[in-house]
Amino acid sequence: xxxxxxxxxxxxxxxxxxxxxxxxxxxxxxxxxxxxxxxxxxxxxxxxxxxxxxxxxxxxxxxxxxxxxxxxxxxxxxxxxxxxxxxxxxxxxxxxxxxxxxxxxxxxxxxxxxxxxxxxxxxxxxxxxxxxxxxxxxxxxxxxxxxxxxxxxxxxxxxxxxxxxxxxxxxxxxxxxxxxxxxxxxxxxxxxxxxxxxxxxxxxxxxxxxxxxxxxxxxxxxxxxxxxxxxxxxxxxxxxxxxxxxxxxxxxxxxxxxxxxxxxxxxxxxxxxxxxxxxxxxxxxxxxxxxxxxxxxxxxxxxxxxxxxxxxxxxxxxxxxxxxxxxxxxxxxxxxxxxxxxxxxxxxxxxxxxxxxxxxxxxxxxxxxxxxxxxxxxx
Numbered sequence: 430x431x432x433x434x435x436x437x438x439x440x441x442x443x444x445x446x447x448x449x450x451x452x453x454x455x456x457x458x459x460x461x462x463x464x465x466x467x468x469x470x471x472x473x474x475x476x477x478x479x480x481x482x483x484x485x486x487x488x489x490x491x492x493x494x495x496x497x498x499x500x501x502x503x504x505x506x507x508x509x510x511x512x513x514x515x516x517x518x519x520x521x522x523x524x525x526x527x528x529x530x531x532x533x534x535x536x537x538x539x540x541x542x543x544x545x546x547x548x549x550x551x552x553x554x555x556x557x558x559x560x561x562x563x564x565x566x567x568x569x570x571x572x573x574x575x576x577x578x579x580x581x582x583x584x585x586x587x588x589x590x591x592x593x594x595x596x597x598x599x600x601x602x603x604x605x606x607x608x609x610x611x612x613x614x615x616x617x618x619x620x621x622x623x624x625x626x627x628x629x630x631x632x633x634x635x636x637x638x639x640x641x642x643x644x645x646x647x648x649x650x651x652x653x654x655x656x657x658x659x660x661x662x663x664x665x666x667x668x669x670x671x672x673x674x675x676x677x678x679x680x681x682x683x684x685x686x687x688x689x690x691x692x693x694x695x696x697x698x699x700x701x702x703x704x705x706x707x708x709x710x711x712x713x714x715x716x717x718x719x720x721x722x723x724x725x726x727x728x729x730x731x732x733x734x735x736x737x738x739x740x741x742x743x744x745x746x747x748x749x750x751x752x753x754x755x756x757x758x759x760x761x762x763x764x765x766x767x768x769x770x771x772x773x774x775x776x777x778x779x780x781x782x783x784x785x786x787x788x789x790x791x792x793x794x795x796x797x798x799x800x801x802x803x804x805x806x807x808x
Contacts, residue, residue, distance in 0.1 A: 451542070452727035452743030453593030454549035457557055458499040459751025469553075470577065470585075472563035476550055481543030483618075483660040484513060484652050485740050488537050492741035495748035504548040505540070510655050513539035515638030518800040523634055523642070523689035527800035531638060539638070541654065542740070564599045567592075573722025573761070575603070589761050590723040591750065593743075596709055598729035604717040609709035612734050614791070615672060616706045617663040617681055619699035624659050628698060630691040635659050642692050643796040647684065649695055661695040664791065669707060676705050710734055713780040716773050724765050726750060731776030736783025746772055 453469055460467040473479065487493050487505070496505050514531035550558065563580040567590065570576055575590045592600025596609050624632040634640065635651045642649045646666035654660050663681055665671075674680070682697040696703070710733045724730075727743030750768045757764035789798045 450593040450595060450727050450743060451545060451740050452747040455495050455499055455744045455747035456591060456751045458549055458552050459748050460754065461553060462500060463755035465754060469558045470562035470564060471558055471560055474561045481546055483542060484510060484539045484654055485542050485545060486537040486539050488741050491745040495744035498748040501548055501552060508540045508544040509538045510540055513638050515636055516803060517636050517640050518796050518803060519642040520796055521642060521644055521688045523692060526796060527803040529803050564594060567600050567603055569603065575723060592725040592729040593727055594729055596728045596732040601725060601729055603723050604720050604725065607711055607715055609711050609732055611669050612708040612710045614664060614666045614708050616708065617676065618704040618706065619661045619696050620701045621659040622700045624657050631659060631694050634691040641799055643791060645793050645795045646791060649692055651695055663696050672705055676703050678703055708734055714777050719766055721762060724769060730772065731780060733780040733783045734787045736786035738779050742775060742779055
């Protein structure tokens with residue numbers, strides 16, 4: 430597949446969410462379809478314990494392909510936010526530099542992360558997910574088995590352990606001593622509700638889909654979501670120490686003095702308190718020696734800057750791992766070896782591509798690099 434030709438069709442969505450791993454649920458679904466018993470341990474107290482982040486554009490060759498392997502294509506088509514794929518790039522004064530409508534194709538449609546999670550959860554037998562199980566430690570036993578300890582004091586033994594527990598994985602230390610490091614940028618989540626009535630200027634500047642308003646190192650990425658909601662990520666390239674002081678709406682808005690008022694209102698008038706999400710990354714070539722009975726997927730294996738592929742490749746990790754285990758009955762080490770060989774290469778390639786994407790969007794050429802991508806003039 431020609432990555433560059435695919436990227437030219439649409440700007441990459443670079444949202445970041447802390448929602449529970451979709452990759453682990455995709456793995457559970459594929460294993461279930463193949464008659465393999467699986468248990469998912471989740472730190473959340475219930476399926477509806479908290480909101481699940483913003484929209485995802487699942488791509489045909491990875492996220493959608495993973496859902497197809499999970500037998501959930503029709504369910505996915507039922508949750509798509511039609512029209513949400515529109516995109517525009519603005520300068521800091523609100524002038525439109527580039528704009529594309531939603532093309533109505535299934536190449537990269539938008540859907541709420543919470544809805545994607547819901548259809549995965551609903552596809553699993555009751556009891557597959559054990560809620561309120563926050564993992565605090567994992568230790569090896571023998572013959573590839575491991576013991577998990579949870580915050581409630583309970584323990585459980587595993588035959589095969591898959592860490593799908595995100596950037597700060599408690600399973601990763603069994604395999605790797607690498608710890609994610611700050612990538613030099615932070616996202617701040619805000620929401621505006623009932624925007625057509627209560628925030629009409631913001632609704633107009635964002636439009637029907639995604640809006641990018643940028644200068645080098647900072648800016649706004651906003652999505653129009655279903656239910657008259659605008660979800661905004663304010664991006665700043667400050668050091669971590671800057672965020673140790675209270676990150677109030679007023680303090681963040683002051684970083685955008687001189688910007689168009691309708692853009693500043695995305696943070697200044699937020700209906701929710703700002704949520705700070707500092708971006709961390711593992712080495713591009715993060716790998717580990719084959720370790721019996723355990724592996725990683727998604728951000729636990731290859732967290733990187735948000736280049737638009739994180740959820741997509743996590744779900745593909747899960748689907749392919751499930752297929753590998755089903756294809757090697759009674760030989761889990763062969764399955765894990767086959768899975769990791771492909772996953773390592775993909776993770777490295779996507780990490781490099783993600784850094785290129787972030788440089789395109791927030792680097793020295795912002796906002797004109799991204800505008801050129803949308804208009805096809807970046808050759």
